[in-house]
Amino acid sequence: MATMYRSTSPTRRSRLLAGIGAAAIALTTLAAGAGPASADTVTATIPAGTNPIAIAITPDGSRAYITNQSGTVSVIDTATNTAAGTIPVGTQPRGVAITPDGTRAYVANLVSSTVSVIDTATNTAAETLPIGGSPHAVAITPDGTRAYVANWNSASVSVIETATNTITGTVPVGGSPNAVAITPDGTRAYVTNQGSASVSVIETATNTVAGTIPVGQSPVGVAITPDGARAYITNQGSGTVSVIDTATNTGGETISAGANPYGVAITPDGTRAYITNQGSASVSVIETATNTIIGTIPVGSSPIGVAITPDGTRAYVINNGSYSVSVIAIEQAPTLTGTPTTGVLDQPYSHAFTVTGQPAPTVTVTIGDLPAGLTLTEAGVLSGTPTAVGKFEFTLTASNGIGIGTDAVLPVVLEITDTTPPVTGSFGSLGSMTWNS
Numbered sequence: 048m049a050t051m052y053r054s055t056s057p058t059r060r061s062r063l064l065a066g067i068g069a070a071a072i073a074l075t076t077l078a079a080g081a082g083p084a085s086a087d088t089v090t091a092t093i094p095a096g097t098n099p100i101a102i103a104i105t106p107d108g109s110r111a112y113i114t115n116q117s118g119t120v121s122v123i124d125t126a127t128n129t130a131a132g133t134i135p136v137g138t139q140p141r142g143v144a145i146t147p148d149g150t151r152a153y154v155a156n157l158v159s160s161t162v163s164v165i166d167t168a169t170n171t172a173a174e175t176l177p178i179g180g181s182p183h184a185v186a187i188t189p190d191g192t193r194a195y196v197a198n199w200n201s202a203s204v205s206v207i208e209t210a211t212n213t214i215t216g217t218v219p220v221g222g223s224p225n226a227v228a229i230t231p232d233g234t235r236a237y238v239t240n241q242g243s244a245s246v247s248v249i250e251t252a253t254n255t256v257a258g259t260i261p262v263g264q265s266p267v268g269v270a271i272t273p274d275g276a277r278a279y280i281t282n283q284g285s286g287t288v289s290v291i292d293t294a295t296n297t298g299g300e301t302i303s304a305g306a307n308p309y310g311v312a313i314t315p316d317g318t319r320a321y322i323t324n325q326g327s328a329s330v331s332v333i334e335t336a337t338n339t340i341i342g343t344i345p346v347g348s349s350p351i352g353v354a355i356t357p358d359g360t361r362a363y364v365i366n367n368g369s370y371s372v373s374v375i376a377i378e379q380a381p382t383l384t385g386t387p388t389t390g391v392l393d394q395p396y397s398h399a400f401t402v403t404g405q406p407a408p409t410v411t412v413t414i415g416d417l418p419a420g421l422t423l424t425e426a427g428v429l430s431g432t433p434t435a436v437g438k439f440e441f442t443l444t445a446s447n448g449i450g451i452g453t454d455a456v457l458p459v460v461l462e463i464t465d466t467t468p469p470v471t472g473s474f475g476s477l478g479s480m481t482w483n484s
Contacts, residue, residue, distance in 0.1 A: 087332060087344050087362075088406075091128045091374040096121050099365045099372065101352040103143045103152065105167065108356045111363055112152045112165070113372065114140040120154060120163075122170055123363075125356065128374055132170045136163040142184035142226070146209065147191045153207075155182035155196055162196060164212060174212055178205050186227040186236065188251065195236050195249070197224035204238055204247075206254055216254045220247035228269045228278065230293065237278050237291070239266040246280060248296055258296045262289040268311040270320065272335065279320050279333075281308040288322060290338060300338045304331050310353040312362065314377065321362050321375075323350040330364055330375065346373040360405065381408035383427065383445040383455035390418070390433045392465040400427035400443065400457070408445040408455070415441030418463050433463045 096115025104111045110131065111123040116139055122132040137156025140163070145152045151173075152165040160181055164174040180201025187194045187209070194207040197220075204224060206216040221240025229236045229251070236249040244266060248258040263282025271278045271293070278291040281304070288302040288311070305324025308331070313320050320333040328350060332342040347366025350373070355362050362375040381404035390396040402408055410427035417423060420434040427445065438460060445455040 087342060087375050087378050089344065089346060089373050090361075090376045092347065093123060093128050093372040093374065094130070095365070095370050095372050096133065097370060098367050099352070099370065100140065100367060101142050102354045102363055102365050102372070103145045104354045104356055104363065105145055105149045106147060106357060107149060108358060110167070111354065111372075112143050112145065112154075112167075113352075113365060114143050114154060116140070116367075120152070120165065123372065125361070125363075134165055134170055134172060136165075136172055137161045137175065141182070142197070144185045144187045144194065146187055147189060151209070153185045153187065153194050153196075155185045157181050157183055157199065162194075162207070176207065176212055176214075178214070180205075183224065184226045186229045188229055188233045189231060190233060193251070195227050195229065195238075195251075197227045197238055199223055199225065202240075202242075204236070204249065218249055218254050218256060220249070220256060221245045221259065225267045226269045228271050230271055230275045231273060232275060235293070237269050237271065237293075239269045239280060241265050241267055241283075244282075244284075246278070246291065260291055260296055260298060262291075262298060263287045263301065267309050268322075270311040270313045272313055273315060273317045277335070279311050279313065281311050281322060283307045283309055283325070288320070288333065302333060302338050302340065304340070305329050305343065309351050310365070312353045312355045314355055315357060315359045319377070321353050321355065321364075323353050323364055325349050325351055325367075328366075328368075330362070330373075344375060346375075347371045376405050378447075379403065379405040380453070381445040381447050381455040383408070383410065383443060383457045385427075385457070387429060387459060387461050390421075390461065390463045392433055392436050392463055392467070394466075395430075395432055396421065397428065397430040400429070402427040402445050402455075404445065404447045404455075406447045408447040410443055410445045413442050413444040413456075415439070417441060418461060429461075436463050436465045438462045 098116035100114045102113045113121040120134040124131040137159035139158040140154045141157045142155040154163040162176040163172045166173040180198030182196045183199040184197040196205040204218045208215045222242025224238050225241040226239045238247040246260045250257045264284030267283045268281035280289040290299045306326030308322045309325045310323035322331040330344045334341045346364050348368030351367045352365035364373040385400035387398040409425045418433045418439045421431040443457045
């Protein structure tokens, strides 16, 4: 889910950060001590346009679309993490969302009060829709039939029918709506109202507000877990993250984050939430099972938007102040698979087990012994020249010590056979023998 940023002058922004940043940093230090340590690392930094704001990744994970305050959208090829194009859009674009089929990207243009519709096949703006009210954020229903646009100045949400790209409804919400997210079943939209410290819940069947939930000060970001059970709200003004129970639409836990938390994205498996801390140039990692911060990752200046690839292996963080994108490799529990082929006595042998995980796991023998003459590398390659025949049973374990899930354990049976032909033929002639009586 893309998250957005409303521009302020550098002086105003620095005063805001100075006023509330120190307390939030102190809370982050306390919270980060709980739970297992995160092994997430920044593996690449990609140049972006001027003051990049928000990001959305295509459903196939191949491209990222980034809005730049300069009136453009940058396209990133995620396979190479390089720029693949720049698309002119409206004035001061903010939020961006991509249709489930990946064919179109909708961009909310704050100052020109329009929505640009990008054809992702050609990477051109195919249509421009007048919206009004300074559109700031956009989200698309799971079936792709509607786009919900949060309008900052008019305290409303516009509903666009994507088949015709026409506005079919307008829903009044709280003051200064800043972000919007839709539940996985498409029945509700959650809208953060930055100006009224609340979240509006829209029933999408009727496009009416079904409830208003009080949260922290200046809520700016929202993301919903894949099971739809919880919504995570970043409260920029109070340095916290509110967790909403969507079954009851009530506030649950409040988590201390870094300075001025802004963007939020949740991994596809629902186990982690990634929070950008605009005031402390970092990303907080929340373990959703315990709602504790298990790691803090330094990134670029003034991080705002964040999105996670569909396979859950990387998080892309928009650094508004340093005009860049930080790519975070997300820690992954180890996996270990493979069935070794039969080996032959005194013949070279090699088998590479399939090992995945972030950081890269180490593979060891934890039960039993390898056949004589074979060795195992930490990367899971079994090789050598076997010097004994038989059926050998042993257990391999892949571990990277990240603290999520369990180590990967693989029982292995390896047979070593002897293909040497048996000895055959005559014992030779003893010649002529004469027996004397």
